[in-house]
Amino acid sequence: EAQVTQNPRYLITVTGKKLTVTCSQNMNHEYMSWYRQDPGLGLRQIYYSMNVEVTDKGDVPEGYKVSRKEKRNFPLILESPSPNQTSLYFCASSPLIPRTGGSNQPQHFGDGTRLSIL
Amino acid sequence: GQQVMQIPQYQHVQEGEDFTTYCNSSTTLSNIQWYKQRPGGHPVFLIQLVKSGEVKKQKRLTFQFGEAKKNSSLHITATQTTDVGTYFCKPKLSFGAGTTVTVRA
Numbered sequence: 001e002a003q004v005t006q007n008p009r010y011l012i013t014v015t016g017k018k019l020t021v022t023c024s025q026n027m028n029h030e031y032m033s034w035y036r037q038d039p040g041l042g043l044r045q046i047y048y049s050m051n052v053e054v055t056d057k058g059d060v061p062e063g064y065k066v067s068r069k070e071k072r073n074f075p076l077i078l079e080s081p082s083p084n085q086t087s088l089y090f091c092a093s094s095p096l097i098p099r100t101g102g103s104n105q106p107q108h109f110g111d112g113t114r115l116s117i118l
Numbered sequence: 119g120q121q122v123m124q125i126p127q128y129q130h131v132q133e134g135e136d137f138t139t140y141c142n143s144s145t146t147l148s149n150i151q152w153y154k155q156r157p158g159g160h161p162v163f164l165i166q167l168v169k170s171g172e173v174k175k176q177k178r179l180t181f182q183f184g185e186a187k188k189n190s191s192l193h194i195t196a197t198q199t200t201d202v203g204t205y206f207c208k209p210k211l212s213f214g215a216g217t218t219v220t221v222r223a
Binding site: 040041042058059092104107108109112 | 153
């Protein structure tokens with residue numbers, strides 16, 4: 001079954017304790033992205049990746065890191081989490097059409113990770 | 119990112135009525151996608167519009183791309199409780215803030 005898998009689904013942690021949210025897709029998609037969703041603000045893009053070893057900042061990258069060492073995985077790293085990073089996080093993936101400058105293909109989303117930073 | 123404004127932010131609809139949600143951009147869009155997120159769920163792709171003036175239908179949902187490719191709309195006829203959720207438009211990398219729809223029976 002084609003899917004995007006995020007782990008963990010829920011996490012409560014404390015300020016300053018490094019954490020990683022994993023994201024894996026089994027569709028051989030080039031494009032992967034992380035979003036955070038906050039009430040009234042919709043989905044805001046944190047980072048995206050167009051292929052292995054290619055990552056770029058989205059609209060709200062501060063306080064986050066990502067890596068793309070393998071095509072299927074795109075972990076989101078919070079080196080020193082703070083309470084303002086409490087949010088619902090989604091990972092998404094899609095195929096990438098060359099020379100379009102971004103993902104114009106439908107995105108497949110994971111089930112989300114709800115993070116609470118105390 | 120590319121900025122779009124979705125209006126209204128909230129839509130409370132009587133079951134059986136129609137409503138429309140709008141996605142407006144100050145710049146010309148190459149294409150636009152629409153997604154639906156049910157309460158507690160993740161966004162799910164509905165449709166993509168590419169051509170100026172394009173209209174696509176999915177059962178009771180009608181999607182339209184403006185002639186100038188600066189706006190798009192989603193019209194739902196005869197709203198049902200299954201239409202509850204948040205509808206997002208997405209030009210390229212960024213999503214709009216969404217229209218959250220609730221339905222009263």
